[in-house]
Amino acid sequence: MLEIKNLHAKIAETDTQIINGLNLSVKAGEVAAIMGPNGSGKSTLSYILAGREDYEVTEGDILYNGESILEMDPAERAAAGLFLAFQYPMEIPGVATMQFLKVAMNEQRKARGEDELSTPDFIKLVREAAGTLNISMEMLKRPLNVGFSGGEKKRAEILQMKLLAPSLCVLDETDSGLDIDALKIVADGVNALRAPDRATIVITHYQRLLDYIVPDTVHVLSKGQIVKTGDKDLAKELEAKGYADIIAQAA
């Protein structure tokens, strides 16, 4: 489903090279964890996948379902089924969460040539999805993410993911700022979306999240490259030995 080939990328403004020949392949149905120390390029990778303009790909390619997405803008990538759950979801004053959800769902439907949702259908979908994530309709009337707690923001991200039903989910440090109860709700939400035709990339610093979202593959990112790949036991090994050892072994 996703094929990243020899990817090199830099921060457009400063020319700082962040990704240095990264290779990664994720199959449909797979949950892949990307782990790495601070500054290894984890969040950068998620932004590049989503199409953020602050980064410039200088070499290599990203193939999604066999086609390069490098020329697509973020909205086109989203409509094609790519979803990034942000580490720090943006607070947007003046835009009610419900209104935002409706626009997002309908814009994606429009881009795919589907009819817009009727208001009753839309509300029904939101009500169902919100219920399982412990999100009140009251919260959704508030401006998008404004004044939401850390847990509420992450749950709102998973709600969006559920409603938009992407085929490739990228979760960037979804566990950061979550207590254990909130973590379980978020993990349940992600697990409920596991499907044979959907791939998930879980980016995390800590192994803890992977107790709840059990990955099929684990990849260690260091200095903008995948230096080691294994199964879920690799995450446990990282937890036990720390990044320095594993990265040193790989080098």
Next chain:
Amino acid sequence: MTAPIQLTAGEEAILAAYNAKAQSLPGNAETVRARDAAVHALKTNGLPTRKVEAWHYTDLRRLLKAMPHGQGNAIAEVDPILPGAAIFAVDNGVAQPAPAIAGVNTEQVSDALRADVGAYVPAFNGDDDAIGQLNAAFVSGGYRIAVADGQELDQAIEIQTRTGDTQAHTAHSVTIGANATATMVERCLTKGDAMLSAVTTINVKEGATLNWIIVQEDDLSATRLAKLTFEIAEGATVNLFVANFGGKLIRQEVHAACAGENAHLNFRAINMIGDETHCDVTLVLDHSVPNTTSEETVRNVVTGKGQAVFQGQIRVAQIAQKTDAQMAANTLLLSDEAGVSVKPELEIFADDVICAHGATVAEIDEAHLFYLKARGISDKAARGLLVKAFVAELVEELEDEPLVEVLEARIDNWLEAHG
């Protein structure tokens, strides 16, 4: 005596128009003297340039290049913004007979100009009052509206100023009686090569509440010079909402005085400025007695080669202790050639007051934009959503469902055309 100034084409056009029209304008001998005095002032000083403080960002002498000399075309009536509102129509400067409303007395300014007694005398307020001068010279009609004491008007009044391919000069004087409540909409519908001057004087008596809403939807070829004066008596409240959506040269002056204790002014403006529109909102507010309050919030959205101007002057008299005045002007610039000039001014002579002003100028937040686009919202729709959020906040505070809907639809249309 200084040497006569070299008149610009615009000034020549004003004098020529006066010479051509003076005979046919309504008025008794007193009116004629007042008109002549106004024209004399214009001729002597010329139109104000940027050297005149009040016109520093709107150089009228440079911007007003001509006066339309067409005979005028009729503009059709449109549905009122508030359902069921009574329409007071001013067609090319001629006020049509007004519908009768219980508790409201309406007379014609043109009758007052002709009357033997000085029921309405055109006047201007000093050398820098170019709008007052122009209007005094040419005023042809308008309404004198008086809402009776204690009257709570259920029906809104919408003054539709319809001007097509001509110049028109209107004046209204409005009195809201003690403890009365009224909602009035000023609708500016100007088409083609047109120029309008409008002077409106409003007296809000003790304990009264007035909602005054200006919706300006002029053609991009239109010039509108408007001056609105409020006197707000003890315990009275004025909620003034200004929405500018078009025009070539727009100047909306608001002169307000919180003249009685516990008087309150709530002033909000949204200015959607694109193409080559120059849109100037100038506020002069006096807190002249103790214990009065005001809020002023202006949001400009500027794109294309649009130019936004906001001047906000708050003057607090020495006796006006416990004044609370909060002013903010925020601008979103959407294009490289769009511009904004903001001049907040506080002139405070009392020592126990709360007065604040703030001004921000920003572009669309790229991080916000990316977040919305990452959810599949197209660039245009995402920008529209963010711009709308910026102005809709003020609109929603109106808490008047039909009005909010109409204004949001206007904002959507503007965004569709300028996105």
